[in-house]
Amino acid sequence: MTDLFSPIQLGEYQLPNRIFMAPLTRARSLAGAVPKAGLKAQYYSERASAGLIITEATAISQMGLGWLNAPGIWNEAQQKAWSPVTDAVHEKAGHIFIQLWHMGATVTPDFIEGKQPLSASNVKLEGEFRTPKQRKQTLVEPRAMTLDEIKMVQDEFVIAAKRSIAAGFDGVEIHAANGFLIDQFIRDKTNKRKDQYGGSIENRLRFCLEIIEKVSKEIGAGKVGIRISPTNTVWGLSDSDYLKTFSRLVERLNEFNLAYLHVLEPKPNTDHFIETIGYITPKLRELYKGTLIANGGYTKETASKSIEANEADAVAFGSPFIANPDLIERFIENAELNTPADDSLFYTNEAEGYTNYPTLNQLRKTA
Numbered sequence: 001m002t003d004l005f006s007p008i009q010l011g012e013y014q015l016p017n018r019i020f021m022a023p024l025t026r027a028r029s030l031a032g033a034v035p036k037a038g039l040k041a042q043y044y045s046e047r048a049s050a051g052l053i054i055t056e057a058t059a060i061s062q063m064g065l066g067w068l069n070a071p072g073i074w075n076e077a078q079q080k081a082w083s084p085v086t087d088a089v090h091e092k093a094g095h096i097f098i099q100l101w102h103m104g105a106t107v108t109p110d111f112i113e114g115k116q117p118l119s120a121s122n123v124k125l126e127g128e129f130r131t132p133k134q135r136k137q138t139l140v141e142p143r144a145m146t147l148d149e150i151k152m153v154q155d156e157f158v159i160a161a162k163r164s165i166a167a168g169f170d171g172v173e174i175h176a177a178n179g180f181l182i183d184q185f186i187r188d189k190t191n192k193r194k195d196q197y198g199g200s201i202e203n204r205l206r207f208c209l210e211i212i213e214k215v216s217k218e219i220g221a222g223k224v225g226i227r228i229s230p231t232n233t234v235w236g237l238s239d240s241d242y243l244k245t246f247s248r249l250v251e252r253l254n255e256f257n258l259a260y261l262h263v264l265e266p267k268p269n270t271d272h273f274i275e276t277i278g279y280i281t282p283k284l285r286e287l288y289k290g291t292l293i294a295n296g297g298y299t300k301e302t303a304s305k306s307i308e309a310n311e312a313d314a315v316a317f318g319s320p321f322i323a324n325p326d327l328i329e330r331f332i333e334n335a336e337l338n339t340p341a342d343d344s345l346f347y348t349n350e351a352e353g354y355t356n357y358p359t360l361n362q363l364r365k366t367a
């Protein structure tokens with residue numbers, strides 16, 4: 001029977017298990033959004049036993065970046081700094097996709113020389129971000145992208161994908177989740193456009209699907225995944241019919257033969273679960289013909305059940321990977337998990353809280 005430890009074919013890759021590392025923003029970059037190569041090489045290669053590592057969200061352009069010390073992959077310096085990271089993961093026989101990110105309306109002006117951020121329409125979202133100049137800056141009204149800007153941003157995704165492959169990544173994950181730019185186009189709370197990119201569901205999906213098509217054409221669909229979070233209402237984003245909108249997106253994604261679809265969803269009985277909508281991953285599973293990764297609050301036990309019941313092909317774990325570089329080995333041995341010491345260390349620029357969590361082997365040596 002297929003279980004968490006069964007190998008899986010994902011696009012063009014044969015992976016050793018179905019326990020994937022979910023994307024986790026962890027900062028640790030230099031000025032100019034250049035990742036701290038040595039530190040990130042250590043952090044990711046320590047987690048190389050995951051069936052697949054999906055990196056932290058990585059910006060495709062300066063206009064798309066509004067997270068302090070988060071990395072980018074839009075220029076040569078950033079690309080070069082990622083190379084040792086992918087080498088270190090490959091040396092340990094791991095596989096690593098990079099998550100490609102444009103924050104759209106959630107970029108605050110401090111990051112973009114006081115300019116207005118870009119979005120589908122001029123709908124302001126809710127939230128505040130730490131910036132290079134201030135502890136907190138509140139989100140401002142964004143500017144609706146022109147048709148030329150739509151094409152330009154799509155091309156930026158393509159260029160970033162090309163650079164990602166050149167930097168040695170096995171593939172890219174298009175970040176269409178968590179209320180960022182692509183999600184702002186998909187949902188009707190933020191998409192009030194009257195042109196071919198707004199209005200009907202088909203039109204709201206166009207920006208996303210064109211990115212998928214262009215990136216797939218450039219690097220091959222077997223190297224492209226997509227992440228969605230249909231019911232996530234982060235930054236006050238919402239949709240008038242989540243199930244209809246995202247069901248249609250998933251149906252349309254079948255056209256591409258992608259490496260995977262990655263669905264982030266709160267679990268029933270948790271704070272962010274919307275009772276009136278229910279748990280929609282099983283419904284999307286019925287519609288999607290390719291490989292489906294589930295994520296959101298899974299434990300080894302619930303993930304095993306999910307795989308055994310064929311609700312998903314793989315399960316991504318986020319928080320558990322923060323403090324457990326050897327999560328796979330711990331699952332195999334049914335060992336206790338480390339808990340992250342302090343969430344104030346999630347987004348600092350230092351090694352502490354990043355690469356200082358002991359593996360089982362290290363603990364045994366010091367015992």
Ligand SMILES: Cc1cc2nc3c(=O)[nH]c(=O)nc-3n(C[C@H](O)[C@H](O)[C@H](O)COP(=O)(O)O)c2cc1C
Pocket residue numbers: 022023024025026055056057099175177178227264295296297298316317318319320346
């Ligand atoms: C510190 C932290 C950073 C995160 N960064 C990202 C990110 O860069 N991109 C993304 O899509 N999700 C991000 N997430 C969400 C996780 O990928 C994951 O969906 C979430 O933690 C739920 O999975 P879990 O219950 O296994 O932790 C982040 C979550 C945490 C806790």
